[in-house]
Amino acid sequence: MLQINNLTKTFYAGTANEKLAMDHLSLQVEKGEFVTLIGSNGAGKSTLFNLIAGSILPDGGSVVLDGEEITFLPEYRRAKQIGRIFQDPMKGTAPSMTVAENMALSYQRTSGRKLGFGISKKERSLFAEKLRTLGLGLEERLDAPIGLLSGGQRQAVALLMCTMAAPKLLLLDEHTAALDPATAEKVQQLTEEIVRQGQITTLMITHNISSALRMGTRTLMLDAGRIVMDLQGSQREQMTVPKLLERFGQGLDNDRFLLTREQPNVPSNDQN
Numbered sequence: 513m514l515q516i517n518n519l520t521k522t523f524y525a526g527t528a529n530e531k532l533a534m535d536h537l538s539l540q541v542e543k544g545e546f547v548t549l550i551g552s553n554g555a556g557k558s559t560l561f562n563l564i565a566g567s568i569l570p571d572g573g574s575v576v577l578d579g580e581e582i583t584f585l586p587e588y589r590r591a592k593q594i595g596r597i598f599q600d601p602m603k604g605t606a607p608s609m610t611v612a613e614n615m616a617l618s619y620q621r622t623s624g625r626k627l628g629f630g631i632s633k634k635e636r637s638l639f640a641e642k643l644r645t646l647g648l649g650l651e652e653r654l655d656a657p658i659g660l661l662s663g664g665q666r667q668a669v670a671l672l673m674c675t676m677a678a679p680k681l682l683l684l685d686e687h688t689a690a691l692d693p694a695t696a697e698k699v700q701q702l703t704e705e706i707v708r709q710g711q712i713t714t715l716m717i718t719h720n721i722s723s724a725l726r727m728g729t730r731t732l733m734l735d736a737g738r739i740v741m742d743l744q745g746s747q748r749e750q751m752t753v754p755k756l757l758e759r760f761g762q763g764l765d766n767d768r769f770l771l772t773r774e775q776p777n778v779p780s781n782d783q784n
């Protein structure tokens with residue numbers, strides 16, 4: 513489904529600040545795989561997502577999605593195929609527009625269907641039906657400005673929005689990191705349900721190692737723009753947080769990791 517070959521990106525090339533953020537990274541992800549990504553601050557996780565989504569372009573290498581080379585395709589032309597959610601619940605939705613309007617916009621963009629002006633009864637009931645599956649009572653709040661929802665509610669709606677039209681790939685960049693522990697847990701469960709039901713090929717970045725090992729089917733660790741660990745199957749089942757820290761302590765040595773080691777989703781002040 514996703515083939516990445518020798519992807520390379522250097523920021524500020526030729527200056528004192530030169531930074532090799534992606535170092536000839538290659539990766540193949542099969543259809544329906546749910547891959548979790550860990551690695552210390554600055555390891556290149558978000559850069560990898562930016563390169564896949566087309567927010568930045570690589571210096572070398574290629575990205576192929578479902579047989580189509582998209583390496584240099586403009587970001588807006590990939591948006592239909594790639595859903596993306598960020599850490600900040602304020603990103604990705606338009607705060608002053610209502611829940612229904614936000615859903616209509618994203619539905620239009622991803623399904624290619626023109627809803628025209630206004631939202632029909634049929635679409636409203638489709639959105640309400642989708643919202644009901646979240647179990648958060650949001651189907652009653654179709655006409656509320658989305659900016660009035662809590663962070664967790666917004667992330668849940670964002671998840672629905674970018675999976676309604678079954679994207680080929682879902683990119684989650686620490687999408688639960690800014691939520692309180694209980695809400696983060698709820699959004700993680702929703703994520704697993706939505707991904708499983710839609711059989712959506714998913715990459716999820718998290719600083720929470722136990723979530724990374726528990727969720728999904730495969731875990732990658734990035735360091736200095738390279739993959740330094742790729743775990744799946746029984747190898748992954750046998751991996752534990754202490755074992756991983758013992759083996760890769762160096763590559764994981766940052767405050768957020770240590771804070772979240774024992775207790776998932778402890779909020780930290782160091783959320784960049």
Ligand SMILES: Nc1ncnc2c1ncn2[C@@H]1O[C@H](COP(=O)(O)OP(=O)(O)OP(=O)(O)O)[C@@H](O)[C@H]1O
Nearest residue numbers: 523531533551552553554555556557558559560784
């Ligand atoms: N647009 C950019 N311009 C310049 N440098 C960048 C840019 N994006 C990322 N970098 C640099 O590339 C490196 C990798 O950054 P990246 O954001 O991919 O790390 P990350 O693994 O997502 O880290 P974090 O866990 O802190 O989110 C860092 O040194 C970062 O400063």
Ligand SMILES: [Mg+2]
Nearest residue numbers: 557558559685
């Ligand atoms: Mg990042």
